[in-house]
Amino acid sequence: MGVAVLMGGAAYTGWALTPTPGTTPVAGPTGEALAPTAEVPPSADAERVLPAAPAPDGLPEIDYDPAPAGFPDDPDALDTTPLTQGLHPTRKLAAYDAPGGRPLAFLMPTISEVELTVPIARRESGWTAVLLPSANRKLAWLPPGGFRTVALRDQIVVERTPFRLTWYRDGTAQRSWQISLGQRGQETPLGRTFVLGRTPPPESVYGGVDIYALGSIPDDLDSVPAGLRGAHIGIHTWYHDGELGQQTTNGCIRLTASGQRLLLEKLRPGTPVVVVDELPAQPATA
Known part of the structure; x- marks a missing residue:
């Protein structure tokens, strides 16, 4: 031992993460209520947003098992600058290897029935990069829409x-x-x-x-x-x-x-x- x-x-x-209890309002870790957050709409400046290629239905879902290969390296993997915003998917989101790139998997609102929040690492061309779950030193790029942000x-x-x-x-x-x-x-x-x-x-x-x-x-x-x-x-x-x-x-x-x-x-x-x-x-x- x-x-x-x-x-x-x-x-x-036989272990399991503690599930998120339904739609019960979430409180902060010290008991304070978290500020309401809204779904992030697509950017109004459509000319600057790279289009997202359609994602095939058969793509794998990112879960507790190791994430699929092909996602890009985190270029700032050892940067200790605090990441101050998190992203929570409000629906199934296609995750890409670059802004306007290839869809590789789906990022889900939960993993093992636990609500998923991933830190936002970068933004580019209207897209948002997050730390990839179930992987080391990798990013996933998400097009606009289908998520809300929370303060970290x-x-x-x-x-x-x-x-x-x-x-x-x-x-x-x-x-x-x-x-x-x-x-x-x-x-x-x-x-x-x-x-x-x-x-x-x-x-x-x-x-x-x-x-x-x-x-x-x-x-x-x-x-x-x-x-x-x-x-x-x-x-x-x-x-x-x-x-x-x-x-x-x-x-x-x-x-x-x-x-x-x-x-x-x-x-x-x-x-x-x-x-x-x-x-x-x-x-x-x-």
């Missing part, structure tokens, strides 16, 4: 070399914690990702605290134990803190129970997470 278990899909481990106040920055996780709000460091990260050969993936959803702990080794599933997956899908294939990287606690500051997990980010409880209270789905080797200067909270 010395290594962390990756957050896996129900088809692999928080950010998590993970530093692999000092084994440190820092929570930022509105660009200001709030708290830092020492963490455990992926062991050799199963290193915690670098780059930008986001909080996909949360799940109850399936075993007592997780300390009785809910787990965050991230949008990222192991860089080497065959490196993790067979029982964890199809898993996502997670943020979770452990039944003891004796391995903090070490490479002992299967790629997950493990912190203290008190730290995890605070993050569960403060962060909403879609919160950006970026993993780097080390920041140029340590946070004031370190």
Whole structure:
């Protein structure tokens, strides 16, 4: 039991993300009501918007399994500049490899019955690029319409070399914690990702605290134990803190129970997470 278990899909481990409860109005992580958001209409400046090619009905849907190949690399994968807007699909959306490019898959309003919010990374020619779920360091481009935007106040920055996780709000460091990260050969993936959803702990080794599933997956899908294939990287606690500051997990980010409880209270789905080797200067909270 010395290594962390990756957050896996129900088809692999029997775990499941906590479903979004129907159409109940959503409140913020601290209890405040989120500001109403409206569906984003197509741009009025039609001449500047590249047209979207029709998407075949047979394209795959992006779900908890690894995303289809062909999506472009995130050119700013290690940029720690906060992403302050998220995107929630209000219907099935075709996801493209570039503005005006090829449709590769469908982005759905939910993944595993959890409402999907993805951080907005770029905008170009009337199109919007978001961090791709169930993939590492990839973007998906969406044409105008069929989604609404939400504000993202928080950010998590993970530093692999000092084994440190820092929570930022509105660009200001709030708290830092020492963490455990992926062991050799199963290193915690670098780059930008986001909080996909949360799940109850399936075993007592997780300390009785809910787990965050991230949008990222192991860089080497065959490196993790067979029982964890199809898993996502997670943020979770452990039944003891004796391995903090070490490479002992299967790629997950493990912190203290008190730290995890605070993050569960403060962060909403879609919160950006970026993993780097080390920041140029340590946070004031370190």
